[in-house]
Amino acid sequence: MYKQFQAGSGRHVNLNDYPNECPECHSTITPNFVSHHICNKDNEILYAFLVCSNSKCEVGYTAKYTSEHWNANPAPYDFQKIFKGQPKKTNLSPTVTEFSHGFEKIYNQSFHAEQIGLDEVAGVGYRKSLEFLIKDYLIKKYPEESSIIKKAFLGQCISKWVDDPRIKKTATRAAWLGNDHTHYEKRWGDKDINDLKMLMKLTTNWVESEILTEELEKEMPK
Numbered sequence: 001m002y003k004q005f006q007a008g009s010g011r012h013v014n015l016n017d018y019p020n021e022c023p024e025c026h027s028t029i030t031p032n033f034v035s036h037h038i039c040n041k042d043n044e045i046l047y048a049f050l051v052c053s054n055s056k057c058e059v060g061y062t063a064k065y066t067s068e069h070w071n072a073n074p075a076p077y078d079f080q081k082i083f084k085g086q087p088k089k090t091n092l093s094p095t096v097t098e099f100s101h102g103f104e105k106i107y108n109q110s111f112h113a114e115q116i117g118l119d120e121v122a123g124v125g126y127r128k129s130l131e132f133l134i135k136d137y138l139i140k141k142y143p144e145e146s147s148i149i150k151k152a153f154l155g156q157c158i159s160k161w162v163d164d165p166r167i168k169k170t171a172t173r174a175a176w177l178g179n180d181h182t183h184y185e186k187r188w189g190d191k192d193i194n195d196l197k198m199l200m201k202l203t204t205n206w207v208e209s210e211i212l213t214e215e216l217e218k219e220m221p222k
Contacts, residue, residue, distance in 0.1 A: 003015040003018065003033050007036070007038065011073055011075070012074035012075070013036070013038075013075050014074045014075065014077065015036075015048055015077055016065075016079060017078065017079040018031055018050070018063075018079065019050070019079060022052040022059065023059075023082045024052060024057055024059035024061070025054055025057040027057065029052055029054055030053055031050035031051060031053055032050065032052075032053050033048060033049075033050060034050065034051055035048075036049070037049075038070075043067075043071075044066050044067055044070050045064065045065070046064075046065040046066070046067065047062050047063070047065070047083060048062065048065060049061075049062055050062070050063055061083075062082070062083040063080075063082055064079075064082075065078060065079055065080060066078060088111070088115060089108045089111065090107065090111050092107065092204065093204055093205070093207075093208045096137075096207055096211075099136055099137070099140050100132055100136035102129075102132040102136065103129050103130075103132040103133040103136060106128050106129035107126065107129040109125055110122045110123075110124075110126045114193065119193055122193060123178065123193050124178075126178060126193070126197065126200060127178025127179065127181055127196075129200070130154070130174050130175060130178055130200055131154045133204065134154060134158060134162070134203075135149055135150060135154075135157060138161045140211075142161060145161070149161065155175060158171050158172050159172075164206060164210050166202075166206040170202040170203040171199075173199050174196060174203055176188060177195060178196060181193075
């Protein structure tokens, strides 16, 4: 099944394979075509604005199409995906993400979950990213202890190996709130995910400060 329409200047376009499921109500449908846009910088890409044909839904969305023969008339464009855009990322410290790629990846996945309203899932993800941050930081400091650090509980890692009192204070409290998001009943009922993110930001800042200070001391010894 395809939709043919005129794209201007006597040119026609065939949209092959409409998406047959609405991304909002998930009904099996044939969507209603409203309009299109062919990218000026890359004629191989076309965006079609569609509307769910279910009268109880009627939500609009954008579908992405591509063509290897966009110069043809009619030009065939094949359906690729429902276009949802790229999730926004948090600008994390490059000093930290350089040694903890896992922290960066998990934190941003959690931030994405939070953006789309999955706050309960996001809290668990932030807690996991904290564990990667602390363990990668400690492994960087104590590489000879890496096998032990990897297997240890997060709380044990913080209490046993974290020496900086600022990191210890904020990381401990971030772990408390992070653990709250994994439990049936919360201990810290007056705190929410924003408090967890603030504690993680402080922890990241203190880790960054310690690393940069140590590097400066090495570059400028007494």
